[in-house]
Amino acid sequence: MSLIKDFKAFISRGNVVDMAVGVVVGGAFGKIVSSFVADVVTPPLGLLIGGVDFSDLKLVIGGTEEAPVTLNYGNFLQTAINFLIVAAAIFLLVKLVAIATRKPAPPAPPAAPPPPDPQVVLLTEIRDSLRERKPSA
Numbered sequence: 831m832s833l834i835k836d837f838k839a840f841i842s843r844g845n846v847v848d849m850a851v852g853v854v855v856g857g858a859f860g861k862i863v864s865s866f867v868a869d870v871v872t873p874p875l876g877l878l879i880g881g882v883d884f885s886d887l888k889l890v891i892g893g894t895e896e897a898p899v900t901l902n903y904g905n906f907l908q909t910a911i912n913f914l915i916v917a918a919a920i921f922l923l924v925k926l927v928a929i930a931t932r933k934p935a936p937p938a939p940p941a942a943p944p945p946p947d948p949q950v951v952l953l954t955e956i957r958d959s960l961r962e963r964k965p966s967a
């Protein structure tokens with residue numbers, strides 16, 4: 831029974847639920863970004879670099895002609911390039927979201943008033959002194 835209570839307490843914590851939501855949303859977002867890269871970014875890039883598809887590059891390291899053993903380094907290159915494109919797309923999206931949600935800087939506190947001129951201070955003291963010395967009538 832203690833195991834069930836511990837599991838319930840674990841699941842009820844906000845961090846676990848937030849993390850689960852993040853994983854689900856992240857998976858869906860990953861599909862969106864992959865589609866963006868595959869369907870929007872990669873075609874113009876392929877056109878730009880002459881339609882090169884690295885996934886066909888391989889090195890035959892043995893086997894027979896019917897069943898060669900190959901080192902498919904082209905797949906690795908294609909996957910690495912796709913990763914860089916996805917990483918750049920996510921970086922730009924995060925930067926745009928950060929710019930869009932940036933809070934304005936809080937207003938600066940009001941500056942302290944400058945100290946009064948020494949002549950004004952002296953004249954104020956003279957005035958106050960004269961007020962204290964009222965003539966007797």
